[in-house]
Amino acid sequence: xxxxxxxxxxxxxxxxxxxxxxxxxxxxxxxxxxxxxxxxxxxxxxxxxxxxxxxxxxxxxxxxxxxxxxxxxxxxxxxxxxxxxxxxxxxxxxxxxx
Amino acid sequence: xxxxxxxxxxxxxxxxxxxxxxxxxxxxxxxxxxxxxxxxxxxxxxxxxxxxxxxxxxxxxxxxxxxxxxxxxxxxxxxxxxxxxxxxxxxxxxxxxxxxxxxxxxxxxxxxxxxxxxxxxxxxxxxxxxxxxxxxxxxxxxxxxxxxxxxxxxxxxxxxxxxxxxxxxxxxxxxxxxxxxxxxxxxxxxxxxxxxxxxxxxxxxxxxxxxxxxxxxxxxxxxxxxxxxxxxxxxxxxxxxxxxxxxxxxxxxxxxxxxxxxxxxxxxxxxxxxxxxxxxxxxxxxxxxxxxxxxxxxxxxxxxxxxxxxxxxxxxxxxxxxxxxxxxxxxxxxxxxxxxxxxxxxxxxxxxxxxxxxxxxx
Numbered sequence: 001x002x003x004x005x006x007x008x009x010x011x012x013x014x015x016x017x018x019x020x021x022x023x024x025x026x027x028x029x030x031x032x033x034x035x036x037x038x039x040x041x042x043x044x045x046x047x048x049x050x051x052x053x054x055x056x057x058x059x060x061x062x063x064x065x066x067x068x069x070x071x072x073x074x075x076x077x078x079x080x081x082x083x084x085x086x087x088x089x090x091x092x093x094x095x096x097x098x
Numbered sequence: 099x100x101x102x103x104x105x106x107x108x109x110x111x112x113x114x115x116x117x118x119x120x121x122x123x124x125x126x127x128x129x130x131x132x133x134x135x136x137x138x139x140x141x142x143x144x145x146x147x148x149x150x151x152x153x154x155x156x157x158x159x160x161x162x163x164x165x166x167x168x169x170x171x172x173x174x175x176x177x178x179x180x181x182x183x184x185x186x187x188x189x190x191x192x193x194x195x196x197x198x199x200x201x202x203x204x205x206x207x208x209x210x211x212x213x214x215x216x217x218x219x220x221x222x223x224x225x226x227x228x229x230x231x232x233x234x235x236x237x238x239x240x241x242x243x244x245x246x247x248x249x250x251x252x253x254x255x256x257x258x259x260x261x262x263x264x265x266x267x268x269x270x271x272x273x274x275x276x277x278x279x280x281x282x283x284x285x286x287x288x289x290x291x292x293x294x295x296x297x298x299x300x301x302x303x304x305x306x307x308x309x310x311x312x313x314x315x316x317x318x319x320x321x322x323x324x325x326x327x328x329x330x331x332x333x334x335x336x337x338x339x340x341x342x343x344x345x346x347x348x349x350x351x352x353x354x355x356x357x358x359x360x361x362x363x364x365x366x367x368x369x370x371x372x373x374x375x376x377x378x379x380x381x382x383x384x385x386x387x388x389x390x391x392x393x394x395x396x397x398x399x400x401x402x403x404x405x406x407x408x409x410x411x412x413x414x415x416x417x418x419x420x421x422x423x424x425x426x427x428x429x430x431x432x433x434x435x436x437x438x439x440x441x442x443x444x445x446x447x448x449x450x451x452x453x454x455x456x457x458x459x460x
Binding site (some may be wrong): 010 | 283344358382
């Protein structure tokens with residue numbers, strides 16, 4: 001499973017991106033990633049969940065390919081579903097080098 | 099122009115009351131609150147205000163007063179309220195400092211209080227604007243939002259500041275232009291209402307940077323040629339190689355760091371960003387109108403808030419509509435410069451030259 005993650009916007013307007021692949025992650029982390037994706041019901045999420053009305057909020061672009069399916073989601077910070085939050089937090093840890 | 103301005107304000111206010119009576123429903127019947135606000139005498143308005151304040155304290159919620167403004171009752175006064183989210187995400191959080199209260203010793207609380215005060219004074223002194231909405235809207239700020247939150251934002255009715263992660267970012271109250279930036283989003287919301295996407299969104303961002311920078315310059319009494327024209331100076335930790343988040347003078351040069359990457363702002367239309375990130379580049383392409391403002395203000399000379407600031411303020415409050423693009427902003431500011439300071443005068447030439455230099459007009 002391959003994941004590309006991008007956070008843009010915010011007051012700072014930084015673009016932070018990372019690409020993750022379960023084939024190259026340590027097995028425990030790969031399992032964790034699969035669990036977050038499943039818990040988020042990612043492949044059923046709408047492609048666009050916007051919060052353009054709130055200035056300086058973050059925008060997240062997440063694309064996942066599991067070999068059989070490919071799905072991309074764009075979501076504004078204030079519209080992030082609770083189920084998706086752990087995946088975003090985890091990706092941000094990876095972006096920060098965690 | 100003054101009459102037109104007043105009329106515009108009045109219409110704006112009536113519209114707002116129609117749209118935003120709901121938050122009041124649970125306290126006063128909407129028809130009553132409308133009548134008190136529009137027709138009540140000073141005592142009645144103050145009573146309505148006290149009632150709502152008391153309810154708000156009781157309920158611990160800001161919705162009670164947030165969307166409706168009682169400020170005509172006490173025109174020309176600033177009212178600041180600072181809340182502490184205590185690293186949670188519920189807004190507004192715990193009330194920690196009200197107007198006139200002494201400093202708390204919490205630097206974020208006190209910076210938010212002082213910064214929103216300077217911003218209020220700037221709009222009031224320079225443009226005779228009574229707060230964000232023109233009607234004395236209470237300035238609410240929440241600090242210590244979330245954990246290690248690398249951001250500040252305007253949620254439609256209040257400012258919200260994170261503490262930063264300490265690695266990349268310091269606290270977001272650290273720089274007066276950030277506070278001015280967030281409050282100006284409120285002004286834009288009540289005035290031009292620039293949609294937060296693409297070029298109108300980049301103009302929305304640029305207005306926040308322009309007035310954020312002017313508020314800093316005004317507080318330091320700096321003329322255009324002494325200002326640093328930086329947005330977010332002091333926000334990046336000393337682990338990051340960069341001076342700020344954005345440079346209005348030289349977009350694209352604020353930072354170049356192995357973790358943050360390079361400042362992505364274009365300095366002219368040749369390098370405009372056309373991707374989909376950041377609501378189609380609102381924080382990226384703002385570099386173009388930002389630089390146009392810097393160039394115009396520098397060519398005019400003196401204090402940037404006096405002439406260039408006035409031209410941009412009139413554009414924001416009276417000329418630009420929600421879907422305005424860069425070209426419309428250029429044409430509006432050029433026209434306003436001519437009206438205020440003379441057709442083909444130095445000011446109008448400076449504004450025209452500025453938009454030409456950044457490639458928005460030929």
